[in-house]
Amino acid sequence: MEESTFDKILPELLNLMIKGHDLVTKSTAVTFVKDIILENKQNLIKPQNSKKIAQKLIDIYSHNAVSTCLQLKQSLVNIYASCMGLQFKILQAFPQTTQSLVQQIIQLPDELEVIKTINLYEVMKCLPNELLKTGGIDGKMLMGDALPMFYINRYKTSDQQLKALSERVMRYLKDALTEAEGISPNIELENSEEIFKKIYSLLDSNNYDDRISAGLAMEDLSMKMQSYDLGSSPQVLLNIEKMF
Numbered sequence: 001m002e003e004s005t006f007d008k009i010l011p012e013l014l015n016l017m018i019k020g021h022d023l024v025t026k027s028t029a030v031t032f033v034k035d036i037i038l039e040n041k042q043n044l045i046k047p048q049n050s051k052k053i054a055q056k057l058i059d060i061y062s063h064n065a066v067s068t069c070l071q072l073k074q075s076l077v078n079i080y081a082s083c084m085g086l087q088f089k090i091l092q093a094f095p096q097t098t099q100s101l102v103q104q105i106i107q108l109p110d111e112l113e114v115i116k117t118i119n120l121y122e123v124m125k126c127l128p129n130e131l132l133k134t135g136g137i138d139g140k141m142l143m144g145d146a147l148p149m150f151y152i153n154r155y156k157t158s159d160q161q162l163k164a165l166s167e168r169v170m171r172y173l174k175d176a177l178t179e180a181e182g183i184s185p186n187i188e189l190e191n192s193e194e195i196f197k198k199i200y201s202l203l204d205s206n207n208y209d210d211r212i213s214a215g216l217a218m219e220d221l222s223m224k225m226q227s228y229d230l231g232s233s234p235q236v237l238l239n240i241e242k243m244f
Helices: 003-019 023-038 047-062 066-070 074-091 095-106 110-125 129-134 144-153 160-181 192-202 208-224 227-231 234-243
Strands: none
Touching: 003 023, 003 047, 023 074, 047 074, 047 095, 047 110, 066 110, 074 095, 074 110, 095 110, 095 144, 110 144, 110 160, 129 160, 144 160, 144 192, 144 208, 192 208
8 A cells, every 4th residue: 555545545534433333343443444554554644644543532532522432442442542542653753742642631621630631641652752751841740730630630549540540650651751851750749739739629529539639649749859859839838628
């Protein structure tokens, strides 16, 4: 197959991936795209086509109701995420596109945190460590805006899938940044203010598990910080006031 051939069949492939009449049809179309990259034939996929594929996969969640997204079969969510991640083997050469797509995933509704985390994990695995370290806006960590979600969800008590997944993602991210920097980074402390802000918002949640995980995360992060750092943080004082 040539690049021009893939160009021609892409619209139909995307249609089958998203609107195929059954799970087998959708999965087969997604697997076809994945295999092109896995077999080192990504030269057949132009960067603009790779971006189009990634965008269509994000649109599945951003253009549909949360209830519709939550009804998707887990196997389909996983294969979509795997295909999403593989597009970044091509798109990593385009930092702004990478940033934009990652931010779109992060900004999906909070009710889709499992889906968001699965997709971000697959993206991480397909990007070089250095890009994870400095590929974000203004040279910051690419996944920085998702870190509070990853960190707090490790303390979930009722959603064991999300808890385990968040622990796995945090380990992967720390290992990747350690390889990039040569030393083990304290990403929780470096992003503590943003984590505390997320905790603050969750303390008002109607969801009991959200409030519990926020409280446990605050306790853990506070223990890792020096007393001076805690006392100098206005956000920490706000959190304490809300808790007590």
